Amino acid sequence: MLTVRVNNTDYQADVTPDTPLLWVLRDVLGLTGTKFGCGIAECGACTVHLDGKAVRACSLPVGLLNGRPVTTIEGIGNDPLAQAVQKAWMDIDVVQCGYCQPGQIMSAIALLRDNPHPTDTDIDAAMSGNICRCGTYLRIRQAIHNAAGLSA
């Protein structure tokens, strides 16, 4: 049994330590907001926050968590910055199929936390690890700028 702290709750998971956090979240805890896209840290669909930083859950063995707190898309609702980001996303209808978007949003929140007023270049550097197959990049970039304005 491993203990993982997700969205301020401690959970017990009966998995081997090599199990990536992604599958503990999705299949053991039922937190399916975090998505599976590639399994090799190339797409960002599985992005969650670990100690507030954006990480790829598909490439993070739970055995390496050591009690550090994880936040998923399901657990960000009360954070004002997260709310600003989600609102910015809805204001300009960023989503298409939406599958990549929880990961995009988690990356965006982490970016804005470190850098409240990012330039296009900052955004591109932080967000290019997140693939959107539907091609919503231009709106994502705009929504991040808008969120920076909203939360200022």
Add this chain to the structure above:
Amino acid sequence: MIVLPLAKRLITTAITGLAVTCLTLAACQPATAASPDHPDPATIARGQYLARLADCEACHTAPGGMPFAGGRPFEIPGMGTLYASNITPDPASGIGAWSDDEFVRAVRAGISPGWKHLYPAMPYQDYARMTPDEIRAIRAYLTTIKPVARKPPANAIRFPFSIRAIMIGWNLFNGPSSSYPDDPSHTPQWNRGRTLVEGPGHCAECHSPRNLTMGTSHSHAYAGAITAGWTAYNLSSDLKSGLGSWSDEALNAYLTTGHANGHGTAAGPMAEVISYSLRFMTQSDRAAMITYLRSLAPQPSAESQDHSAGPTQAALARGASLFAGACSGCHLTTGAGRQIDFATISGASTLKDPDGHNLIQVILEGSQLTTDQGQISMPRFGAGYSDGDLSDIAAYTLLTLGKTRPAFDTNAVSTIKNSK
């Protein structure tokens, strides 16, 4: 399929220089058929430990295949392809029908039953430093492996290399040593370390440059060597490029997990050595190995030849952009591991080598490291990424994260691919 640098050098040399001396060395004793009795658990455990020290599984397992069932291809440019043998206890396909003595002779002398000389892709000249008893223990362990009734593909070696007896000549010059006695002027720990490094560990096979007959160089022992794009780094105590700058803690961490903060993560062939072998060492053996490595006389590494104008600004800008897309998922844009320390690449020797050998190699081939926490993988890149793209990524990485001026340009990857 990977190119096994070692085998490449050994075999080409063996044939080019020494074929004449073939067939003069035939004075071995015939095998005595001895059936292995039922070994005790302690012997099996010891055998397993030794098999791990000797890294048998890495070479004798095909990618995605059953452990020890062989079939892993080793492509020897100009010669053909060798396939690792099946060393599971299956009588027909594996080594189940071998006697213990036959096994000992194969491992220590490179001669398998039926008088077939093994190609020295199998480092029997190092394994000869293990005692026959130790090798019998390995055998005992291998009898407990699940037998796999599958013959590896036949070696596809071109004439005249296909004449196995050619190896006899090679053996005369570079061939089997024997377990050497302890050196009383050193501590038992040092002696144990020497045995591990020179014997089952067969470290010199990659980390020492080759002499003229392509045996491992003794005068420049452990100065590091490059083959087929992968650099095995300088293990001598040289302060600049050797282990002189490593702390004992860092070495210990690296040999245990494949990663040491500030030194990067093992990749390519070294990642295999950690995965299948070194991480299983006992703490005292690891300490012994470190003691011996620390005693190696300093050897300067060969200086890199600055042979290109280096990357253009435009190439570096492309590299930065590609890195942010393809690489930052693990390495952030700072070179710090995003989710795991294993992905921290800043400080790695790989990012200090202006030629970028291992950097380009790991981008092209990827790498797999097994740790107690599971598999740590770096995917290989290609297809939609052109050779120029990959060169630019390497140049950017070296300059920005390694603070090292790249001695190569946008054509680096194409050049390497064409040289293979």
Add this chain to the structure above:
Amino acid sequence: MNTPATPSRRHFLAGATGLIVAGLLPKRRAFSRPSEFYQGPLVENTDPAFTPNAYIRIAPSTIPGDSGITLILPNVEMGQGIYTGAVTLIAEELNVDPDQVALEAAPPDDAYVAADMGTQATGGSTSTIFEWTTLRQAGAAARLLLTQAAASRWNCPISDCTTRQGRVLHTPSGDSFAYAELATDAATLPVPKTIPLKPAKDWTLIGRSRHRVDSRAKVEGRPLFGIDIRVPDMKHATVAACPVMGGTPGDMDRDAALRTPGVHAVLTIKNAVCVVADHYWAAKKGLEALAITWNEGPNASIDTHRIYSELHAALAEPKPIIAKSKGDAAAAMTRAASRYEATYQQPLLAHAPMEPINCTIHIRPDSADVWVGTQVPMWARDSVADIADLPKDKVRLHCQYIGGGFGRRLEYEYVTQAAQFAKQVPYPLKIVWSREEDLTLDRFRPAYVDRLRAGLNTQGRIESMEFRVVGPAVVARWEPAGLSPNGFDEDLAAAISITPYTFPASRLDYVRREAPGVVTAWWRGVGGTRGLFVVESFIDELALRAGADPVAYRRELIRDQPRARTVLDLAAEKSGWTTPLPKGHGRGVAVQFLFGSYLGTIIEVDMTEPKEVRITRVTVAVDCGQPVNPDQIRAQIEGGMIFGLGTTLFNEITLSKGRVQENNFNLWRIMRMNEAPPIEIHIVQSTEEPGGIGETGTAAAAPALANAIAAASGHRLRTLPLLPALKGA
């Protein structure tokens, strides 16, 4: 070969037309099931509801804040925004606030089979085209019946009643009823024969940008997708099929798999193996432990090179299928002052939607449930019924949101496969493919070779055109009845015979060559995407040969096509086509009529660094008829363009020894944010019937980009993808 003046139907599967003709409106259907978005055990809904047709259900709800209104959406939502579009069309006529209604995905049912599609299918940019009238009529019919019900309660003439925001108002008194209060009464009324629709001037929703109905749920990460399904007692599984087509599993170490912690079972079918476990990771480890040896079979010798050489060889085929012809193209060709010819090659392409293939399925002795994202729900359901040996009505298929379709889920072989495994176990099975499996076992957009030949007059203007298309006929496998009697796949005429251009004489012939070792399938833009690349590249070559400006040369060819001219001129104007560019930069143009919509596209590139291409700007002018939701039209063009640009630059599926080589995003490169160019989109106001939009941007990308590269560098690239072609140029 001329364009029909007001094309209202895409020639998608023209041959399949009317195979199963929809029971068009008006139609009454009883719905007994609650939301298809599974949130718990199924409960039978027995409330007598008002269901005037297959798209609307109004429950007699009296709960405050609950409108009781559910809209049933005939097409699946996979990012294209069709739920928002469909809701807009129904709500416009029903007079409800789109935010008041609950949404449901349509189950498999004949009621949702659009004419021309042959089965209930979402694809080919046809949804808005097909739904435009149907859904407005559905809304109007319901509103009419509700108004009648209210009028008889008030005992007043219908003309005293109006409807607004889900209520019927009695104008003289100001009284009102919520629709839900009228549901029971309305359910007893006969559906009217003629249903008048609102005139455009009364629209309050159509034509205005509206927020997507699914934005919030997606932004909050709610469990919408097939891959998110969780049902009681479900186990997780992953599969490996033989990576060489036609191969079968050989030796495997079952014991090792079963020893893997969390693994429950190893299941096999003819060509694949499935490991069942507590969670995906355990299943994946179990699959690795199996260390399967495959019996690869005869396709193990196939490589891509062979596929291309067979296609090129067929250019010499003396007996092609004559697909279309106008005038005497051959004679005109002979008479022409000069002739010009070029050959183009396009690769196999994977779909790689972000959501990997998955299917959750529970087969019991007497019934089955399937939760899956599919573009063809009836076929998927029928296939489960077949495998499970159950009557179709015992298989309940719950359509889920799809995390990107692009044609991949017009296939349902993954559902068939899941059924074959699920049949072997008593519990519900959730099968998720790895990305590697998803790419290796994808069904690919075919590779094609096209040869185009023009007969030209002394000014370099076209007298005659000959097109030869060589490649597979996707429709022949997908729906064999869709193949024309002469063996032509009509879809391949898109952008060739369906085009804004007027040629004095032309001929399209086709040589069918199926690719060995792969299954080929529809892919975003289908025939139009591949056709537009060759035609617009070729026209560009002809323009340059004639020393003409590529826009002016095209304008002349479309002189009798005002809508095409408008988008071409608008794109040229907005992009600053005539303003000079610095050295090493270039602009490329494409004009198209596909999926019922017109696009003019200008792409600008910077090639100052040799053999590198940076896309700096994209300008699109679009006339897709009456816009339903302008913002979503923009979104589709932006996304489709980025999808197309990335594919055009980077992507090609290659086979070596029968195996697909590109199996994850390290090898299947996707355009990323820092490579995506700015895209500006100009929508032409139009009152024509709406056209499709989801695939138009993708089709425009390849030719406009290749033309821009030619303008900037002088390299005419006739082989896709462009990046390797450029490096080798």
